[in-house]
Amino acid sequence: MQNYLNLSHKGIKDFNSCKALFKNLHIDKIHVNKSKNNKFFSFDRSIHSALAEFNYKADYTNKSYIMYILDKNWISLGYSSIYEELAFKNKAYRLLLNYINTPLDMSIEILSIDSYLKRKVNKYITLTCKIDKLHEISSNVYEVVDYKTGKHISPISKNHTSFHIPILLDLIYDKFSLYPNYISYYYLQFNKKISYEITSEVIKKSKKLLKSYVNEIKKEELFICDKYPCNNLDCNYFKYCKNKKL
Numbered sequence: 001m002q003n004y005l006n007l008s009h010k011g012i013k014d015f016n017s018c019k020a021l022f023k024n025l026h027i028d029k030i031h032v033n034k035s036k037n038n039k040f041f042s043f044d045r046s047i048h049s050a051l052a053e054f055n056y057k058a059d060y061t062n063k064s065y066i067m068y069i070l071d072k073n074w075i076s077l078g079y080s081s082i083y084e085e086l087a088f089k090n091k092a093y094r095l096l097l098n099y100i101n102t103p104l105d106m107s108i109e110i111l112s113i114d115s116y117l118k119r120k121v122n123k124y125i126t127l128t129c130k131i132d133k134l135h136e137i138s139s140n141v142y143e144v145v146d147y148k149t150g151k152h153i154s155p156i157s158k159n160h161t162s163f164h165i166p167i168l169l170d171l172i173y174d175k176f177s178l179y180p181n182y183i184s185y186y187y188l189q190f191n192k193k194i195s196y197e198i199t200s201e202v203i204k205k206s207k208k209l210l211k212s213y214v215n216e217i218k219k220e221e222l223f224i225c226d227k228y229p230c231n232n233l234d235c236n237y238f239k240y241c242k243n244k245k246l
Ligand code: SF4
Pocket: 017, 018, 019, 020, 021, 225, 230, 231, 232, 235, 236, 237, 238, 241, 242, 243, 244
C-alpha cells in the first residue's frame, strides 16, 4: 500500500468486511462526508461536546449551566424543521440532566476528554482513535469511557473487542504509558454504564490482533472485493459501489 492513511477501528473493520469498501471510504474518501450532515450525527456530536465541557468544569450542582453549554455546543445540521430540532434538543437536555443528577463516571483525576489520539506506525499508516473520557476512578485504577447517545443498549460486540479495543489500548498506552483497567460504555439515554475489564490476556490478544491488521493492510495492493459482482444489500455503501451486481 502506498497511500497515506489515517487508520481508525472503523477502517480496520471495513477492511475486514470488504477491501473495496475500505478503499472507497478510507483511501479515496468517496461520499464519506454525506454521513456528517444528518441529525443523528449532529445530536451525537452536540452531546459529546457539551459533556466534554461539562466534565472539565465538573459542577454537578449548577443545573442551569447544562442548558447554557448545550446551546453553546449545539449543531443544527440535518434537521428537517425547527420543530424537529427543538424536539431533539429537549431530548438532549433531559439526557444531560439525567447524567448530572446521578453521574456514573466520577473521577479523582481526568486525563483526557473528547480527544483524538494518533500514532504513526510507518511512512504511510497513522493509527487514530477518539476517546470520550480517560480518567482515574480510584488510586491507580483507570477507566476509559465511551458515551453512547443512541436508543439501544447492546452487549459489547465482537466489533469492539476485535477492532475498537486493540487500537484504543495501543494509542492510550502510547500517549499515557498506561493501560486502562476498564473500558465502559455509558448509555446516556438510560444512565446505565456497562464495563469490560481489561485483563493482561485482553492486552496480549489486542496487541497481536492490531499487529496482524496493520501488516495485512500494509501488504494489500489491489483492494478488490472477493465477491465481484457483489449483491450485498446490507452494505451501507451499496448504492455508490461500482462492484455491485446490477
Ligand atoms: S457493495 Fe459489496 S463490493 Fe461494494 S463496498 Fe459493499 S460489500 Fe464491498
